[in-house]
Amino acid sequence: MNSARPLRWGLIGASNIAARWVLPQIRGGGDSVEFVYSSTGAWASEYAAANGIAHSTDDFGRACEWPDVNAVFISGVNERHAPQTIAMAAAGKHVLCEKPMALTVADAREMIDAAERHGVVLAINHHLPGADTLRTIRGLVSSGSLGTPLALRLSFTIMISERPPAWRLHDPVGGGAILDLTTHSMSVTQAILGTTATEATAIAVRQGPWATPGDGGPPDSVMAALRFGDIPVQTHDAYTVEHCPTTVEVIGTEACVIAAGVLAQEPAGTLWRVVGSEMTEIEVPDRRDLYEIVLEGFRSAIDGTGRPTVDGTDGLSALAGALAVAESAKTGRTVTVADID
Structure with a gap:
């Protein structure tokens, strides 16, 4: 498991919750945000400029392979949470996923399996x-x-x-x-x-x-x-x-x-x-x-010193x-x- 600190983040979804609540706590904990992804390129660019993020993209494949990024916050529309989490886990990124983690229990199980298989942390943003x-x-x-x-x-x-x-x-x-x-x-x-x-x-x-x-x-x-x-x-x-x-x-x-x-x-x-x-x-x-508490638990899970506020199994049960x-x-x-x- 990659536990390099500080973390270098990507935002998957140019959302209000990321800008208002999660981004300040990412930066407040000493981490950096390297890029934001949105399926709409113009919105990704506007969002990046408004939130002081250096890069934006509408290419999800590029987002998965973004160099030196080791954690992502996924907060787009609910039906994309599962496939994006599975793809990011396969790319070796730790994932903090907005709730609900998926739209089906089967998809939620696949998310947990993907994180375990690729040795990354999966946490769900139930604050x-x-x-x-x-x-x-x-x-x-x-x-x-x-x-x-x-x-x-x-x-x-x-x-x-x-x-x-x-x-x-x-x-x-x-x-x-x-x-x-x-x-x-x-x-x-x-x-x-x-x-x-x-x-x-x-x-x-x-x-x-x-x-x-x-x-x-x-x-x-x-x-x-x-x-x-x-x-x-x-x-x-x-x-x-x-x-x-x-x-x-x-x-x-x-x-x-x-x-x-x-x-x-x-x-x-x-x-x-x-x-x-x-x-x-x-x-x-x-x-x-x-959200400071959520990010603290997420970081401690990556470091191997603690657990997320809500992990994948907890999120699956809630779903x-x-x-x-x-x-x-x-x-x-x-x-x-x-x-x-």
């Missing part, structure tokens, strides 16, 4: 499990401070902008709240409970102002009931909610924890431990940028849970996660 708010909740659960966990409720509800590109709202293949938000909800729940979803029952609708009857767009709101081992989990993931904070609640036999405003790109939110009618706020000291939710919403039946491929 939320690294937040100290959620790590604190995980600690309360694992330490037994809440007693035996009885249930978890999670609400990842936001109001999304329809600014271009609007593919998340209109693309029936790679868009929609399930691939975007439910995958996050799965990764958070997995991290807190230390287990993965086994079955899902869900209802999904299309209710935003951008929706018209019969437009064929993906669901923008979904509610699901899932089983994580013996623990029931309820999730609400939506693009259509403007006036309700994101929340995570874990209910135990001895106490519960309520977290508000914690499902965000910023290190935000407040935690309370509740016993009866008494609520006590829990201090959360680590308010580092969540499988979300796809089970999608299948249940589509068919109206309870879906076993192990049957999803």
Whole structure:
């Protein structure tokens, strides 16, 4: 495994998340970005100039073979994540891939196999499990401070902008709240409970102002009931909610924890431990940028001194849970996660 530091990066996808969140943390950690790839050459050139990147290309083959680059961040449209990751792994590049890692479980497995076969690190850019708010909740659960966990409720509800590109709202293949938000909800729940979803029952609708009857767009709101081992989990993931904070609640036999405003790109939110009618706020000291934490874990995995916040196996489990939710919403039946491929 090539663990040369500092890392020299390529951006695969000229995305907003790369420019706003990931690029500053790449550079903040002492690494450099050598090029950006987009399938649209003019946009790649404009993006490179706007973000101080020396080179741009619309030739994916050239991007794979870019000299001296040893890591890439893949953040284009969702259907390209798997083939681009597999190609970059074959070229010997460590891969940080935006979520969802793929559109099928089979493709996600191929990504993991490719990384293992070529001796590179594969990490998935699920930033939320690294937040100290959620790590604190995980600690309360694992330490037994809440007693035996009885249930978890999670609400990842936001109001999304329809600014271009609007593919998340209109693309029936790679868009929609399930691939975007439910995958996050799965990764958070997995991290807190230390287990993965086994079955899902869900209802999904299309209710935003951008929706018209019969437009064929993906669901923008979904509610699901899932089983994580013996623990029931309820999730609400939506693009259509403007006036309700994101929340995570874990209910135990001895106490519960309520977290508000914690499902965000910023290190935000407040935690309370509740016993009866008494609520006590829990201090959360680590308010580092969540993408700093993601990049720190990615680098430590390359160095062989740690692991990613979310690795390929974790990302696959989050994807499988979300796809089970999608299948249940589509068919109206309870879906076993192990049957999803």
